[in-house]
Amino acid sequence: MPDRRLSVLISGGGIAGGALACLLAQGGHRVTVVERDQGIRSSGNPVDVRGDAFDVVERLNLVSRLQDAATSVRQLVFVDTAGQRLASMATRWSQDREVEVPRADLSAALVNAARDGADFRFDDTIFEIEADGHGVDVTFERAAPDRFDLVVGADGLHSTVRRLAFGPESDYLTDLGMYVATVRLQNALERADTVLMYNEPGAATALHPGTGKPIAAFMFRSTTQVNSRDADAAKELMTAVYGNAGWRAPELVAAYLAATDTYFDTVSRVRLPTWTKGLVTLLGDAASCVSLFGEGSSSAIQGAATLAESLDASPQNVPAALARYQAKHRTVTSRRQRGVPIASHLLVPASRAGITLRNSALRLARRR
Ligand SMILES: Cc1cc2nc3c(=O)[nH]c(=O)nc-3n(C[C@H](O)[C@H](O)[C@H](O)COP(=O)(O)OP(=O)(O)OC[C@H]3O[C@@H](n4cnc5c(N)ncnc54)[C@H](O)[C@@H]3O)c2cc1C
The missing domain is CATH 3.50.50.60 (FAD/NAD(P)-binding domain)
Structure with a gap:
């Protein structure tokens, strides 16, 4: 005391x-x-x-x-537009102490x-x-x-x-030129131990299994200024950024647009x-x-x-x-x-070359 x-x-x-x-x-x-x-x-x-x-x-x-x-998550798998595995990385530093x-x-x-x-x-x-x-x-x-x-x-x-x-x-706050948005989904994913992520240059779409109800997450680079409390402006920006995105992005963005309980903020x-x-x-x-x-x-x-x-x-x-x-x-x-900056370029590479380089480096690291 x-x-x-x-x-x-x-x-x-x-x-x-x-x-x-x-x-x-x-x-x-x-x-x-x-x-x-x-x-x-x-x-x-x-x-x-x-x-x-x-x-x-x-x-x-x-x-x-x-x-x-x-959650039971153990790995992050990067997929192509057809959902095929391109590369992966472990998400755990320790098996029993995290x-x-x-x-x-x-x-x-x-x-x-x-x-x-x-x-x-x-x-x-x-x-x-x-x-x-x-x-x-x-x-x-x-x-x-x-x-x-x-x-x-x-x-x-x-x-x-x-x-x-x-x-x-x-x-005191530096906006890193990125946004993050999330929405909770209803139907459980097939694998509870895997986060799936799909990248286009400057825009990532992820599916996290959560603890039953999965979470769709969107991380993207944009210079458009949006007030994070303005839900309509956030949805407009999401529609513009993900309009032509591949994989399951259209369905996941639609879920985001239809939801009222969403998270949206600048990455700062x-x-x-x-x-x-x-x-x-x-x-x-x-x-x-x-x-x-x-x-x-x-x-x-x-x-x-x-x-x-x-x-x-x-x-x-x-x-x-x-x-x-x-x-x-x-x-x-x-x-x-x-x-x-390293983590943001790993998860949200700004260019197609950056995505290819990241995936090749991860595949090489796994072979070692
Ligand atoms: C999408 C996303 C994914 C993330 N993933 C990870 C991850 O995988 N691993 C990781 O380590 N970190 C992650 N983070 C970061 C992590 O969530 C934060 O660093 C952490 O929550 C910080 O804790 P905190 O208590 O400082 O702030 P918060 O968790 O934000 O808590 C602040 C609290 O203050 C309250 N509050 C706010 N304003 C007021 C007020 N005026 N008066 C009274 N109460 C107030 C809020 O309601 C809240 O309860 C992630 C963040 C985001 C946005």
Whole structure:
């Protein structure tokens, strides 16, 4: 137990916020989580928990719960327009020390584990933050104003805490000239262990088996500016980009166009010179988003563990703890951010030559 209990407000009960809430509550701190959604959801796009993040969920006794919710995916197979295999790659780094779990199931497992030790306020959001040298005054859209020792923005790519404390997101968010869209389908795929992907230059169509209900994903390069909250504009762009695409793209795009519960956003990278302003700090995608190309979920969990350890080590000196958190965790996120261009060219080559080169390299690697 630390010699000073901190009162910490976490904005966002997702992966980063859920993990931090668990770890801080275990350390005896007073934790409040404000989450914009109305409650805990399940399913969502599958994300990985591996490496140091797996050690963290193991410490939290969540491995068997996550294994129950996990997909069975083992490989990614690139196909031609007739669905024939062109090349493939393994998706697992370790056979027994990693899981791929729908994003909301991972958040739910973390949030449920934290519930006894933290105060969760759903369907609310921070409205204003006013910090002085000793604490942070916060007003909410619904709840009464309150004062905390520390505010953590774990509220994702379009973080409200980042906007309120650091300035507009356009200062920190780099649009990588790509979009990602997903939609859930009804009928299970033949193989639960295989993600199928079809490439045209600058546009990938993927079918992920999920945990029963598959997910169609579209990743494409485009210079057209679309507001990701404008569903009609998103659908118009998808129709233009995938109009002549091969394989099962027409049927999958039609499913996307007919659905109301879809995901669409830019592929963006978040970079800030510092994650901390006084007694406000950022965690997870809010601090260092790598979108779908770089272990964002594992990074969020690992960052939560580093932040909790730093605060436990010097609760009486929060600025020093935040400086240690940033110095240590930035080495992890910087490495992952450097890998984004490589991953994006591997999955979404911009040219036909790039697709051929990728497939040849993968076939060669398999023969070794
Ligand atoms: C299509 C897609 C596929 C991906 N695939 C992978 C993958 O295979 N492997 C991987 O490691 N990563 C993957 N990622 C990235 C991964 O999902 C993120 O890095 C991870 O979710 C980051 O966790 P987070 O908690 O920081 O943010 P989030 O998971 O986005 O959670 C943020 C939380 O904050 C809440 N919130 C937002 N605004 C507010 C507000 N104003 N007030 C209160 N609450 C708020 C949200 O409702 C949410 O609960 C993928 C991402 C996408 C989009």
